[in-house]
Amino acid sequence: MIYFTKMQGLGNDFIVIDNIEGNVCLSTEEIRQLSDRRFGIGFDQLLIVESSNTKGVDFRYVIFNADGSEVNQCGNGARCFALYLQKKDFTNKNSITVETNSGNLVLTINQDKSVRVEMGKPNFVPSEIPFIIKSQTIEYSLEGQKMGVLSIRNPHAVINLQNIDGEDIKAIATKLQNSDYFPESVNVGFMQILDRNAINLRVIERGVGETLACGSGACAAVIHGIQLGLLEDKVKVNLKGGDALVEYYGDAVYLSGPGEFVYEGMVNLRSGAS
16 A cells, blocks of 8 residues: 655646655556556656655655656656655755755745745756757757757757647657657647746646646746747746746756645555555
């Protein structure tokens, strides 16, 4: 029997599992079963709390997509993760350092219970994203689309459109995700710039599909807009699930927004959710 907490950040939903004692070990197939919205619990990502022996780190933050693949980053999940740690009395800190497979994140819980996440420094080097291309530039032309490509500890392609509801974005995203350009697939964001401080955004996440919000995708979109000279360093990002604030000052990118508890439950993997 596994106990879990269901949470959501701007409609991007998660289950959080305490594995401090190291007793939980889920297979890819078990994660897929749990993520099924009809026969399981249903979620975009599974977040697991683990202990850390690294100096200066409070906890380990482990993330799996709904298809069972492990990923390195989830900004909306990080906000929920911080609130979970505090509510469950794992810590009384308002500034929590967690480690992921790609480095550390600093999660700051504000007085209003919103959370600001230091998402790290973006990476534009194609071989490190990974992105198969001959030379690095700000904007690439791929599959008939112009886009920025960067990593916020996971790969993102950002396409700037006049109207993000007027194109078949799922077909565009699927083509890119299955292309040879991205050996580990890619999250594809579709950005509509409203003014220099506000954008609309839709994101098709690898291993998940379109989500109501994607925190690292919001950061990638704002950074690309700044690179194009179209956005300021502090931008409101309108997502289907609500609004997030992204700040980028060249050295690191910050994501701020809410996280909410939905319910708690337990699951028996042999017989399904209960």
